[in-house]
Amino acid sequence: MFITSILLCTFIALLINHVRTLKSRYNYFVQWNIPGPPPEFFFGHLLTLWNASLSFEQIRDWTHRYGSIYGISEGTHPVYIVSDIDFLQEVYIKQFSSFHSRPLNFLAGILQGKGSHLVFAQGNQWRRQRHVINPTFTPAKLKIMKPLMNKCIQLLMVKLDEMNDQEFNIFILYKRLTMDVLYMQNDVDNIYMEKSAASVSVQLDKLFVVKLSNVVPFLIPLLTRLIKARMFLVDKLRGMIPWLMRNAEDLPSVWIIKRVGNVVRERLKSGKRQMDLLQLMLDVATNDEVKDNENEDLTTKHLHYSEVLTTEPEVQKKLQQEIDENWQENTKELDYVVLTNMVYMDLFIREVLRLYALSGRARIRKCNETTNVCGHQIEKGVTIMPDIYSIHHNIDLWGPEDVNLFVPERHITKRHPAAYLAFGVGSRNCVGMRFALMELKMCLAHLLHTYNVLAGDKLRQGMIIEETNVTRPQAIYVKLQKRSM
Numbered sequence: 001m002f003i004t005s006i007l008l009c010t011f012i013a014l015l016i017n018h019v020r021t022l023k024s025r026y027n028y029f030v031q032w033n034i035p036g037p038p039p040e041f042f043f044g045h046l047l048t049l050w051n052a053s054l055s056f057e058q059i060r061d062w063t064h065r066y067g068s069i070y071g072i073s074e075g076t077h078p079v080y081i082v083s084d085i086d087f088l089q090e091v092y093i094k095q096f097s098s099f100h101s102r103p104l105n106f107l108a109g110i111l112q113g114k115g116s117h118l119v120f121a122q123g124n125q126w127r128r129q130r131h132v133i134n135p136t137f138t139p140a141k142l143k144i145m146k147p148l149m150n151k152c153i154q155l156l157m158v159k160l161d162e163m164n165d166q167e168f169n170i171f172i173l174y175k176r177l178t179m180d181v182l183y184m185q186n187d188v189d190n191i192y193m194e195k196s197a198a199s200v201s202v203q204l205d206k207l208f209v210v211k212l213s214n215v216v217p218f219l220i221p222l223l224t225r226l227i228k229a230r231m232f233l234v235d236k237l238r239g240m241i242p243w244l245m246r247n248a249e250d251l252p253s254v255w256i257i258k259r260v261g262n263v264v265r266e267r268l269k270s271g272k273r274q275m276d277l278l279q280l281m282l283d284v285a286t287n288d289e290v291k292d293n294e295n296e297d298l299t300t301k302h303l304h305y306s307e308v309l310t311t312e313p314e315v316q317k318k319l320q321q322e323i324d325e326n327w328q329e330n331t332k333e334l335d336y337v338v339l340t341n342m343v344y345m346d347l348f349i350r351e352v353l354r355l356y357a358l359s360g361r362a363r364i365r366k367c368n369e370t371t372n373v374c375g376h377q378i379e380k381g382v383t384i385m386p387d388i389y390s391i392h393h394n395i396d397l398w399g400p401e402d403v404n405l406f407v408p409e410r411h412i413t414k415r416h417p418a419a420y421l422a423f424g425v426g427s428r429n430c431v432g433m434r435f436a437l438m439e440l441k442m443c444l445a446h447l448l449h450t451y452n453v454l455a456g457d458k459l460r461q462g463m464i465i466e467e468t469n470v471t472r473p474q475a476i477y478v479k480l481q482k483r484s485m
Contacts, residue, residue: 028078029071032377036071036081037062043215044073050211056359056389063390069376075214080378081360083387085397085418090373091365091384092418092426099365100126100428103383106220107210107227123368130431137434143336145181149439152180153446160451164482167456169475170306181439205361304356305349305444306476310455312406318344320448320483327449339441347408349440353422354398355406356472357388363424388421451480 026039040047052058059081062070068084082088091099101122135141156177205211209227213220309316322344328334365384370377378384393403397419401407423430430436447453456477 022076025076025078026073028073032071034069034071034080034376035066037066039073044075044077046074046211046214050206056387059360059387060389063387074383076217077214077383079383079385081385081387083390083394084374085391085416087374087376088384088386088391088418088421089416089425092424092428095371095373096427098369098371098378099367099384101366101368102364103366105205105210106213106224107207126428130427133431137432139336139434142434142438145435146336146438146442149181149442152177153443155180156443157446157450160447160480164451164480167458167477167479170478171475174306177443178439304472305352305440306453306478307459307473308348308352308355308406309448309453310459310476310478315348315406315408316448316453319348319444320452323445323449327445334442334445336438339438339445342441342445344408345441345444346437347411349437349444350411350420350422351406351408354392354411354420357392357422360385360388363388363421386421391419391421394419450483452483454479454481 022042026044029036037045037048039045049055049058062072062081063083069080069082069087072079072081082091156173159173159176209223213223309319322342326334326338326342328338363386367378367380367382367384370380372378391397395403397415398410401410417425423433423436456479458477
């Protein structure tokens with residue numbers, strides 16, 4: 001009883017102290033003369049973002065009202081929302097040494113354990129990991145990967161042939177392709193594909209325990225101990241009585257890390273080689289460096305260009321013309337150099353990624369040392385988050401054509417380095433960019449060389465937008481019509 005009273009009094013004291021600090025934290029941006037929406041007591045701006053159907057739309061609306069640089073509070077933590085591209089160029093490129101890290105929520109830190117994957121690694125650890133992983137994505141290594149990609153795409157084409165003139169959800173087949181390229185499996189409906197899709201859908205920031213830690217940060221030490229104890233207990237019981245613990249599943253991302261870690265150890269032990277992206281990473285990295293790295297959501301990029309193909313028939317014809325002109329007869333694939341030099345296809349993919357960009361959270365940065373950016377003093381610990389949607393839809397940056405129209409030719413004009421954030425900019429841009437583009441181009445070339453992509457009757461039905469680290473439709477219903485060559 002005495003201990004309970006002590007704990008209760010301690011909690012109340014911490015809560016009172018937390019409430020007293022809220023007002024000063026909510027005045028953080030006022031003291032720097034930075035505009036922003038008024039915060040809600042206790043939640044800051046988190047409750048508004050949680051209740052928004054799509055948070056990027058809420059941020060876009062705030063940008064329209066408060067300008068290109070303004071501040072919000074995630075609980076008590078100050079966050080700059082920025083669509084000023086000169087400011088972002090300073091953050092990502094010119095002052096990278098002051099903004100080299102991404103903020104890491106406490107749960108992600110627990111799940112990573114002692115190591116840290118490339119996305120959230122900081123300082124020297126990030127530099128070492130990036131240095132180790134870079135050789136995996138050189139042009140020479142991508143040429144090695146091309147036969148595997150072609151094999152996976154040929155499997156996709158066989159499945160697509162079965163769907164000729166039928167309406168179907170192409171999302172399912174794209175998921176299979178992406179997982180095959182990353183980690184080749186023999187079983188058709190492997191669980192890795194399901195877990196990969198779930199790992200994109202289940203966002204740690206949206207879990208209750210993470211939301212609670214954002215609102216009441218003084219509880220983080222207690223929550224950390226509880227979660228570690230729960231993980232330890234579940235792992236022990238799963239080993240002792242698996243039949244009782246079969247419903248106590250790990251988070252999908254944790255499940256994948258554990259299983260891929262097992263595969264890595266098995267390959268290292270047996271010496272068996274299987275040519276896929278995992279093997280290329282194994283050739284240059286250590287166990288921990290491989291198992292913790294995550295890929296961009298390639299499936300989502302496939303989805304978006306499928307949607308555009310159904311709604312922009314003239315664009316589809318131009319792509320087919322370029323593909324046909326470069327197609328090498330008597331072969332089942334395009335030469336790597338030819339593929340990388342297909343100009344209109346490159347413009348097409350860039351425009352798809354402009355219109356359907358990642359969430360700003362995918363390009364977020366933490367200030368590692370107090371500095372001055374474009375006349376604004378940015379203090380250590382503060383977060384910078386770009387409003388990518390507003391940047392990619394800014395008429396001053398992407399005009400004179402209507403920014404809501406699909407116009408690949410707009411990318412012929414040279415733009416500001418920070419006006420296009422599909423893969424990020426600066427030293428910490430997407431390490432797998434070349435790999436992602438090669439898969440997209442190879443798949444697109446085979447698809448359009450063989451088929452016309454038509455809108456299915458249920459196309460609009462599947463166009464309910466979901467938001468995780470990316471924005472994507474739930475499904476893309478299409479019909480494929482074989483071309484007469």
